[in-house]
Amino acid sequence: MNITLDSSAENIQKHLKECYSLRCKFTFVEKKPIPSKNSIFPFLINGDTILNELSSILPFLGLKIDFLNSEGQSVPMNLSLDESKDYKFIVDEEYEFNQLIKSLDAILTTNDYSDIEWIKRIIIRSIEKANSQEKLKIIKEKIEIIYAKNDKFMKSDYDAVFQFLKRKLL
């Protein structure tokens, strides 16, 4: 579908539902002025179009869009239309464990002493949620990396979380 300056919210909505099973909620906003060198429209949308990209051109039509899946949940904006087709947001042990590991990766090189306690809390939460030896191994590796890379993560911190890990490993 080509989105032009004359495209209506209803047509875009129907197209996204029929072709990509995407629901959307439109809000009418003030029209953003079109740049004088209009290289935006017509804007071709296909399976490779990223939701963020589509969302960023709609203010030129006076529209703000929220993308929803068939359960009415938001779809992450970094997905393409094809990827968002069958998107389901499932919160399970796997999801929660991965969120914690992602947080750990993001914070492990912090220079802030106060964050060290936070790191320890994340490690302990991940150990509690780890339900396999593989997951415990991932945590063990993360602890080693933090200890090697972050000089504010002391031996006493290392020992404290390692004790906790050892208890789960037994």
Add this chain to the structure above:
Amino acid sequence: MKINKFTYQKPDSDGEIRFDCSAIVENKTDFDIELVRTSIIIVNGSNVTVCGYENESDSDFISAKDSAEVDVAGWLSCDARTLNGSGENAKAYVSVVTYKREFVKIGQLPFPAKPGDYTEINKVVSLGGVADLMGVSCLRKKDEDGSAQLEMRSAIRNSSKDYIARAQLDVKLLDQRDAEITESYDYYSLPSKASQVYNPSFWDLKPKKCVNANFNISASVYTPVERYTAEASATLSED
């Protein structure tokens, strides 16, 4: 909250500078977080706003006592001229508000059997003690182009002193075998004591498919749990 990434790229061929920003949030409460509202303001070296972005996401679930990384900047960019050609002096003001969800099953509403028929859910339903759903009405108007035309109305009133970030009404139309025919989701924010009328809309409803069909109706309200703010200076992206 900690901003773990705030980067800028070199200007692209259109003279736009792209920003990336994410933060880690710790949910210290006993509630699960089911909605996160983020906002970012980017200022130049003179502390003047050059761009910003706000987003509301219900796909950032954070369990009680857990931490999670949230995207803050989305697809954010601005004209390099407002930043004196480079993002190196850009600064971000980030705020994040987390919300818990109260989910309530409202009930079933029969699909009006023929044009002119009217059905309703005749009760006020409390949504977690912070809002009320004031019944649901459904009038079937004259069919058009072989499709049933419905006028459905409901309303949610915020009875609390809190701002409700999202008050959502979910309507699913199920046929007589409980297979889903279509659905409608709609939501609004509701300041304290405010109310909002919902008009779920449906198209291409074939009357034969809707014989003995029912609407399954549920509602959710999201109320604030924690608020965080942080600032960061931009660094050049390594990508």
